[in-house]
Amino acid sequence: MPLVELHLLQGYGAEEKRRLGEALTDAVRLVVPADPGAITIMIREMASDQYMRGRRSRSGAVALPDPREVVRGYLGAMERRDLAAAQASLAPGFAMQFPGAPEMTTLDELIDWSKPRYKFVTKTYERFDAMQSEGAAAIVYCFGTLSGEWLDGVEFSGIRFIDRFELEGGKITRQDVWNDMAEVRAKA
């Protein structure tokens, strides 16, 4: 106890069912502090001829990608400066907010803005957290540390950062960034 039965149209793969099962387990544990071994998920699948709503049979919507994977792909593409790949993860209307920067909407703006700030930055991730908002947006948080090289060639590392992403339909609509770069520069 508790037991969750999820009734689903056929067409979702084992990986998608695993993601559903994990998300449902976690949803229950957010409220009920049950022994994990006692939280059971059973997924019941129906062929489209076994399901009817409003007197019409239905097909299941194609699953969304794991938003963590979308974000990981985007961040990896940015790190290796593959702007085309990074752009492919973004939804129209994408906006991003970096510390001390104006809100930017294109990756080129971001590149230009960062040029006078550091030569390059690499992220080491401590953790990705993903959740669905109460609306259409999925939310991903990731945090860890930045390392890289300032413009003067001095290396830095261990600078704390956190990114927050919103995604809709599997595409990133918003990125918010906080980090300790200014804190570190101020101390330098």
Next chain:
Amino acid sequence: MPLVELHLLQGYGAEEKRRLGEALTDAVRLVVPADPGAITIMIREMASDQYMRGRRSRSGAVALPDPREVVRGYLGAMERRDLAAAQASLAPGFAMQFPGAPEMTTLDELIDWSKPRYKFVTKTYERFDAMQSEGAAAIVYCFGTLSGEWLDGVEFSGIRFIDRFELEGGKITRQDVWNDMAEVRAKA
């Protein structure tokens, strides 16, 4: 479709069932982009004499508090400097990480550390995000802006911040903070 049936021992209140229903709905939407009006939650409750595991009847665990409310309570208590109330929200072993600070474990340390930095700070919250980790910890993120007064009497406002909390058993075990204070001071 999808339909979630949650089988639960009796004893949870309407508010707790609402939280479960919302969390389960959101869990499904993290994977399946279904029309919200088509995501149905049905909660089946059993008296303890209707449930047996391992040949023994069972009672339901007492529900956890909403971790957003725990965090809100803690942050409110800190803001009005009610340290006793704030302390009551913390688990043994609590630790916190602020920008440019060493890891601290007591509220007194935090008060001492902040004294040479600002007179006071007030938080305006844009949003609270809560989720369960894959383990025992619930996670809460909140972000918004800081306003307050520097030591020199100059006021500040609109400084971006984000807090991340971990909770176990309804108590806060960890707080991580990022903000643009250094960025703003550097510009000042």
Next chain:
Amino acid sequence: MPLVELHLLQGYGAEEKRRLGEALTDAVRLVVPADPGAITIMIREMASDQYMRGRRSRSGAVALPDPREVVRGYLGAMERRDLAAAQASLAPGFAMQFPGAPEMTTLDELIDWSKPRYKFVTKTYERFDAMQSEGAAAIVYCFGTLSGEWLDGVEFSGIRFIDRFELEGGKITRQDVWNDMAEVRAKA
């Protein structure tokens, strides 16, 4: 086999559950010629805090009256010439079609039309059949025999008739009548 589980919000009375159980049993038997003793109906009821669709709890719609009873009430009122009571069973936009008559929309028209045809008519019912159309309308058929008195004082009886009714929201929207009056008069 087959077994029908009906999941329903609380608030329906025993009589309404009986009507649902009978209609579901008959629906199954329209397709599967199962032994009646093997067709099982189980009605699961949920309080409104046990049900959520689209992240909102819901209340059940008030049950419709049995359309057979609505029709019986209307026909009884007409027979005893209680036009006010009969009118109360009719929806705005009501229309009726009698043999050899133009389409009529008011009970007064019907009274006027029947005056030169017979003094009075009494219906003996053999059977009422009710069903739901594929849309919003419930449909009721009733048939049996007419008896009464022609204008010349001659009595008649045993004249076959059938009435078809459509109802929406528990009110009659349409009545179609067929009978053997002309056949009988032609023979007379």
Next chain:
Amino acid sequence: MPLVELHLLQGYGAEEKRRLGEALTDAVRLVVPADPGAITIMIREMASDQYMRGRRSRSGAVALPDPREVVRGYLGAMERRDLAAAQASLAPGFAMQFPGAPEMTTLDELIDWSKPRYKFVTKTYERFDAMQSEGAAAIVYCFGTLSGEWLDGVEFSGIRFIDRFELEGGKITRQDVWNDMAEVRAKA
């Protein structure tokens, strides 16, 4: 809400499941005026080794044909005077009642009876209504208009009719007919 789960032995085709789903949806709407989009049907199928009643596994009964189709086939065969095909739709003990006729039990009787009445008749159908009675009989109503030719060569059309059929085991056991032929002839 409401949600109907139908538990069924395997062996029914998509068309039969569609008919079951529609009949169950309509059964619910006869009592509960729910938003059609909120009435859900889920059909659970079991292999025969997943079902046992009275300690014996069972096989599902072969589905009945759609009674509307049986009636359509019969009426079409009658119209094109294919008496053998029409006869194949009739159950032993079949009886029919036409306006002004004695009860007849064979198609030959009907043909003989109609000969002095009209040369031929064609039916235009406005609608077929099908339902299961509370017993073994399925009931079909169809109505519309007759056109054809009187014995004197004069054509007619637009004459209202309604037919009522009872079927058991997919065969027609009874036909009752009402129409305005006498009404029309009386006016002619």
Next chain:
Amino acid sequence: MPLVELHLLQGYGAEEKRRLGEALTDAVRLVVPADPGAITIMIREMASDQYMRGRRSRSGAVALPDPREVVRGYLGAMERRDLAAAQASLAPGFAMQFPGAPEMTTLDELIDWSKPRYKFVTKTYERFDAMQSEGAAAIVYCFGTLSGEWLDGVEFSGIRFIDRFELEGGKITRQDVWNDMAEVRAKA
């Protein structure tokens, strides 16, 4: 896994539900060697207006007594020679088979038969096993040791015995007894 859902009409008490839950758990374990903590029983109860079979609502049959308790009561009554109480546990047609005895049908016969064999016997029970046969009969086995006094005043103890009972409708229809009395007497 496995999970057993038992759907039951209301009216059974907590003790009866406990017996059902235990019997269902054991039934599963006879085939599936699951971790006991993973075998879950959920009992769903329906009011009589929530259940219909063959278009009729039903009431649940009154529960049978625990056959172990019936047998314990009978054996206790016999031991204290309360023949009226013992008789009350027996069904019409009761028969019993003791070692070396003819089949007997009345308690008086048994008393008479035992008189020349021992003064009295007391049973010490090691265990009662109860199960349902594939038919109407419940079966109870109990075994342990006999102690008592032979006719010559010599005491005995530790003589192995086993009794097998069949019950229908909560009454004992048959008792079969095996023991080592002859073995022990032969050695004496």
Next chain:
Amino acid sequence: MPLVELHLLQGYGAEEKRRLGEALTDAVRLVVPADPGAITIMIREMASDQYMRGRRSRSGAVALPDPREVVRGYLGAMERRDLAAAQASLAPGFAMQFPGAPEMTTLDELIDWSKPRYKFVTKTYERFDAMQSEGAAAIVYCFGTLSGEWLDGVEFSGIRFIDRFELEGGKITRQDVWNDMAEVRAKA
């Protein structure tokens, strides 16, 4: 009513599902004296990607053999003195108790013990009863009559016996035997 739904991971064969269905039916009838034709078993199977407990997918445990068959195999092997085959049915720690014998733990002991008692024995079985104990052990009872030949060449038959077996993990851990041999010898 009652209806038992068994939710099971895939991988059990038709024979194993039959055994489960029978055991569940009998478990219900031990408490509820329902009309057998009204006790329904529905087995729901899930692929391993449709089931998760404690956030991990699971596989079903391999079914236990029917303990009756294990016992039948053992008794058959003993009767034809195939000690290797009989031994294969025994668990480590096996013990057996025969009338008038010390507890024995090996088949060789048993053979030695029986040699001075009879030439051979053949069992005719009236019935096998199997059940699961409340713990890990399955229990089998079988009874009937013994026939064979005493050491002096005299044949015997019709001697009542009963055997009780305990099994764990499909292997026999204990055998207890009662019979009327001494009774019969005493009379001889």
